Amino acid sequence: MSHNRRDFLKHSSVLAGSAVAAALATAPSAAAAPTAAPVRRRGAAPRMTLRFRPYTIQLRHVFTIATSSRTTTPVVLTEIEYDGVTGYGEASMPPYLGESHESALAFLKQVDLSRYESPFGLEAILHDIDALAPGNPAAKASVDIALHDLVGRLLRQPWYNIWGYDPQKTPYTSFTIGIDTQDVVRQKTQEAAEYKVLKVKLGRDTDKMMVETIRTVTDKPITADVNQGWTDRAAALDMLHWLHERGVVMVEQPLPKERVDDLAWLTARSPVPIIGDEGVQRLADIPKAKGVYSGINIKLMKCTGMREAHQMIVLARALGMKVMLGCMTETSCGISAASHLSPMVDWADLDGALLISNDVYDGTQVVDGKVTLRNRPGIGVRKLKG
Numbered sequence: 001m002s003h004n005r006r007d008f009l010k011h012s013s014v015l016a017g018s019a020v021a022a023a024l025a026t027a028p029s030a031a032a033a034p035t036a037a038p039v040r041r042r043g044a045a046p047r048m049t050l051r052f053r054p055y056t057i058q059l060r061h062v063f064t065i066a067t068s069s070r071t072t073t074p075v076v077l078t079e080i081e082y083d084g085v086t087g088y089g090e091a092s093m094p095p096y097l098g099e100s101h102e103s104a105l106a107f108l109k110q111v112d113l114s115r116y117e118s119p120f121g122l123e124a125i126l127h128d129i130d131a132l133a134p135g136n137p138a139a140k141a142s143v144d145i146a147l148h149d150l151v152g153r154l155l156r157q158p159w160y161n162i163w164g165y166d167p168q169k170t171p172y173t174s175f176t177i178g179i180d181t182q183d184v185v186r187q188k189t190q191e192a193a194e195y196k197v198l199k200v201k202l203g204r205d206t207d208k209m210m211v212e213t214i215r216t217v218t219d220k221p222i223t224a225d226v227n228q229g230w231t232d233r234a235a236a237l238d239m240l241h242w243l244h245e246r247g248v249v250m251v252e253q254p255l256p257k258e259r260v261d262d263l264a265w266l267t268a269r270s271p272v273p274i275i276g277d278e279g280v281q282r283l284a285d286i287p288k289a290k291g292v293y294s295g296i297n298i299k300l301m302k303c304t305g306m307r308e309a310h311q312m313i314v315l316a317r318a319l320g321m322k323v324m325l326g327c328m329t330e331t332s333c334g335i336s337a338a339s340h341l342s343p344m345v346d347w348a349d350l351d352g353a354l355l356i357s358n359d360v361y362d363g364t365q366v367v368d369g370k371v372t373l374r375n376r377p378g379i380g381v382r383k384l385k386g
């Protein structure tokens with residue numbers, strides 16, 4: 001095999017300069033499969049196999065943002081098996097973003113991993129998958145995440161170690177309060193007592209009521225997400241000052257993403273950082289987001305997964321921009337994958353798995369409001385059922 005574990009460690013740029021590289025290079029060979037794994041026939045080279053199935057996430061509460069309401073989210077659960085080891089991935093596809101069970105399954109049917117010698121050629125494999133078709137970022141992320149999980153399991157290291165991040169430096173996650181009635185907002189704020197930061201959805205005519213209601217319950221920091229819901233830039237600036245005076249520390253996507261000049265005007269004058277979410281999808285969007293936004297919201301389901309999300313953090317930092325790490329409603333698979341990047345961000349909104357009632361994995365947890373990584377290989381998940 002031209003691509004084995006040792007070659008990966010030697011050549012992988014993610015390990016350059018990392019203290020774990022030396023430790024990994026001297027660790028016992030991972031070529032020996034775990035004891036429970038099937039033993040392959042002598043001489044038969046192992047190949048990767050991709051499996052995937054549609055699944056529907058049930059939300060605990062109706063979730064309302066500026067543009068829509070829903071109670072379920074379609075996802076696709078992926079598995080990549082290689083040499084008796086399985087990595088897990090997920091595509092989460094809120095309907096308003098354009099992907100669906102049908103589109104993801106159609107995309108994944110085009111993915112042929114059996115033509116690669118091993119999962120350690122991750123960069124080339126993911127480059128090929130991205131080139132299969134335009135769009136499909138969540139479907140692509142489902143392969144990216146499963147491949148990262150697989151590689152981490154074969155290396156017997158969690159990704160925070162492979163990237164060289166301190167697992168103690170994870171942020172607090174915000175807990176999201178959707179647009180709702182005064183009574184429900186008050187109740188949800190009370191239920192969120194464990195969380196140190198609240199994220200409030202704004203963008204309708206109830207914005208001041210939402211924030212004032214939360215403030216009758218708690219004075220903890222609030223981040224706000226307008227989801228492109230405001231229209232007038234002068235009114236938006238007034239609102240930013242009003243929010244700032246009430247302890248709102250950051251605002252996501254206040255105006256429609258197409259209004260680039262107005263967003264830059266607002267960012268230049270805002271008392272709080274303005275974060276681009278809908279307006280910043282992938283790595284190539286970052287250079288043009290500089291000056292338009294103070295920072296970016298990175299989500300694995302927008303940017304095709306862990307590989308590009310990692311690159312986006314590095315580029316945004318180099319450009320002096322703030323970084324937020326967000327999510328869709330996802331199982332603990334997608335959330336755990338993102339959480340390995342969380343020691344490197346200013347804000348995390350990784351509550352996606354807390355909002356659902358039928359999770360399929362056990363992984364990264366939120367403990368006293370803090371993103372808490374598991375010391376397990378790969379992305380750190382275990383399958384709960386079927």
Ligand code: MG
Binds near residue numbers: 252
């Ligand atoms: Mg957002």
